[in-house]
Amino acid sequence: MDPLPVAITFDFLTSVNFWTSVGVLAATYALVALGLQLNVGFTGIVNFGAAGFMAVGAYTMAILTIDTDISFWLSLPLSILVTMAFGLIVGLPSLRLRTDYLAIATIAFAEIIRLIAQNARELTGGNQGLFCSDDQSKCFDDTWLDVSDRIEGWLVDLGWSDPEILFPLLLVAWALVLIVTLGLLFVQRSPWGRVLRAVREDEDAARALGKNAVAYKLQSLVISAAIAAIAGWILALNLATVHPIDFEPLVTFFAYGVLVLGGLANYWGVLVGSVIFWTLLEATRFIDVFEDQSDQTALRLAIVGLVLILLMAFRPQGMFGKREEMVLGD
């Protein structure tokens, strides 16, 4: 083996392009992890189906805009409703299960959704993915690109002569992240949020007080499905295509990485965690030690693997989590 040529430059840290791509990815995963925070951190249900819900959100939005006369704007709320319905379908049978069974059941549901996306070719385009209608007359992100252009115009007016192409998406994505975070903080302080915590701490006690624990868990799962659907749109608009490969279980695992890095039972922590997580992962693109693409993905996997192992071993509450509020299962 020849010695490793260390050729890392830190120029990228001042590049707008770098931070824009980090920002969009961080917003996407912050949304997924916010939903997981509601489930894992505040309700004590270990949901491993996030990638499946993202897929339902993204595919519904794309299919409705391409194959029907429904407008992009109407497809957004509709796709949330459809994803919430899927949340019900997943939650009703599985939420009575013990933690470990629930984790496997939700991941199996997510995989079924991905396999449907891969195999129901007439509806989803299969492994070709979804982008435009067959005659190329209509693409799912047409309306978004108009909006994006308008935002770009405003940026130019503000004096930024050549804005990054993904910068408008970055702004919209983080606006959505903020809205969702504030919304979650609000409901968490409500009586409903307190019942969720009670269910997390002691389900039997909550039930003894007359609270229908399964119903609360179901509501928690359905809300997190809706948030995952929003993350699904951003992923789709970012990549300009909807493809089954982007909804592998890996996505859920990465979101768990973001969640435990930020810390359980803390919504703001998730946002910080997501930015740090994606800064680390995207920075691997600028390390010239490796010869090919597969080495770079290997490095990414190794980083996420180490983050998960070290955090769980030495600081399971993450950066901002509260140890006493952690549900670790028994």
Next chain:
Amino acid sequence: MEARSLTLGAEESAWQRLKEAADRRPALAAAIVLGVIVVVMVASKGLHDVAQTGLTGLSLGAIYALGAVGLTLVYGILKLVNFAHGDFLTFGAYMAYVVNVTWGMPLVLGIFFAMAMTAMLGVLFEKVMWGPMRARRAGLLQLLLMSIGLAFLIRAFIQYVWSTEIRFLDVNVIETVEVFGLRIGRTSLVILVVGIVLIAAIGLMLRYTLLGKQMRALSDNLELAETSGIDTSRVILYTWLFAGALAGLAGVMAAATTELRPELGFELLLPIFAAVILGGIGDAFGALAGGLVLGLIIEWSTMFIEARWKVSIGFVALIIVLIVRPQGIFGRAREI
């Protein structure tokens, strides 16, 4: 009116009796259900098709079974939902590749090397990770996420050393043989025979040897096993050796019939979990049977629906079992 309600009551009690009987002898009930399904399929699709897909199903199921028995024991004994188990399979497959292709030696040697190395890998992580974490009383979610991290590390290592390029073991995958008018690939046949023989051997070992009994005792109730004088840390070590070796073997078998990719094991992990749950978590016999049944279900399904859907059938079976009988098809109703 009166009579009708009476007959209804009688029917209900008959159904109730049937359910209770099924709960007393779950294995028998499962066998009967499987038998009925086979008869119905033979009647509708003919004996040849059912036997042909069944043969393929058993050779697939043998891989699941060998992967599942280690996973279920680790799960039962250590309360560890080991998401890295799939990557143990991948690791084993690449170890066999090193011997078989890189060094150009016979695959049999590769299999033994793969089993030894994967067993060592299991013990290594028990020593540096799982043992210390248990000592700290880490919770289920903590261990589960750690195992995902470990899975990533193993896959990253494999991807770094061998890249994502698709590789093949040096086996003959083209030649087929005819047995009783059924066609099967030569390699698949060898795998089927080796798999079934090993599954029987493992079953006997778990049933009759002291170590096997101790493993099952630990899986059933760790504290109770400890108080009755079993050296638990020794049994845990042997369990890792056992689980690792079988995972390595299952990985080589999967690679011999398909191809080597860094995702090989992870893609097998969920079906293996399905086999574990089918058999009841912690139940080693159940995992063996669950693997074979799952392989059969998946291949038989191709007679009725397009083959591209067959992977989903495994997950649908998993979810149905979780909803209807979370204790597994062979398990008795217990606290879930």
